[in-house]
Amino acid sequence: MTSQPGAAVPPDEPFDAVVLAGGAARRLGGADKPGLPVAGRALINRVLDACAGAGTTVVVGPRRATARPVVWAREEPPGGGPLPALAAGLRAGVTADVVVVLAADLPFLSPATVRALLTELAAPESGHDQGDPDGAAAPDGVVLTDPDGRDQPLAAAYRTESLRREIALLASEHGGLSGLPLRLLTAELRLRRLADPTGRASFDCDTWDDLSTARARIREHGTVLDEWIATVKAELGIDLDVDTKVLLDLARDAAHGVARPAAPLTTFLVGYAAAAAGGGEQAVAEAARRAAELAERWAKEADAGEAEA
Structure with missing residues (x-):
């Protein structure tokens, strides 16, 4: 037009x-x-x-x-x-x-x-x-x-x-x-x-x-994560809005409920699963939800085992 x-x-x-x-x-x-x-x-x-x-x-x-x-x-x-x-x-x-x-x-x-x-x-x-x-x-x-x-x-x-x-x-x-x-x-x-x-x-x-000044500002505490994510998406050619809180909560639960190395590995697997499901915000959210529920069940089972011991 x-x-x-x-x-x-x-x-x-x-x-x-x-x-x-x-x-x-x-x-x-x-x-x-x-x-x-x-x-x-x-x-x-x-x-x-x-x-x-x-x-x-x-x-x-x-x-x-x-x-x-x-x-x-x-x-x-x-x-x-x-x-x-x-x-x-x-x-x-x-x-x-x-x-x-x-x-x-x-x-x-x-x-x-x-x-x-x-x-x-x-x-x-x-x-x-x-x-x-x-x-x-x-x-x-x-x-x-x-x-x-x-x-x-x-x-x-x-x-x-x-x-x-x-x-x-x-x-x-x-x-x-x-x-x-x-x-x-x-x-x-x-x-x-x-x-x-x-x-x-x-x-x-x-x-x-x-x-x-620019290099320092981009690493300020309140904005560094958003800046990092935007930079990574640009570098990888990814155009996807993701709820970072969901992924951070998932990483925290995996680290605390399973083992510290489980956090990066779990978020990687969530991304892989989302891509295999066709990609998109909904695919990421669904994969993160299922992994978070699994981490919660894993933690509860570990807590119950410690109580029994």
Whole structure:
């Protein structure tokens, strides 16, 4: 389905993605920033995980190994800045009416945040769109704002035709795009803002201190398990929501009621059984329930034996 220009975009409508992965990373001593790891996965792969639902993903920058196939593009001239990079990304294979534009250094970006941007772009006019106080026209894009309220135009969803139109006008007015600041583009667009729903999705890694902060945050006590599970699922290509409490309770019961090594072995067998049953959340839940009941019976029998002795 092709939307009419300015029409509301259903949240489930196909979208493409452009990931900007160039730049000199001067504050990182020229290191290959997108390839730097956070929690064992390169920054660029963490961003690619977040936009995995895109029909086409274009990465603008030097070619490098990625966790999934992408279309590669380079800005002209190389190092010319985000506007030439964005223009190159749009030319390289973006065909959807909506495009998500992302920097390659956002370690906490998630599919949920990308979906929130798309959903907000599809929402009815709110009357708060930039340059349109009456809300008479649909927005050209939705940008994430960080906890301090600053726009993050490289964490945003845009209408593709709006970007192409304004980029062409800027190129004509300035005789090219090299060196032009991104704000010249966003200033001409009707934008809606989305406050960072997690307070972390807009965090980017520009310095070594930023990278150290990201690595520490991802291991914080309250979030480390969720981050680990999300990272493992991405690494293994698993798209499955599992009730972690059920599995943790099962592991605890197996460890206490049987023997400590029984915990990891039991959870492995539950996963294997669920896969053999066709996979899916229900299969995992059913296998975990049966194993938990078995562990409970095992523990009761052991307790009864100790009482008799």
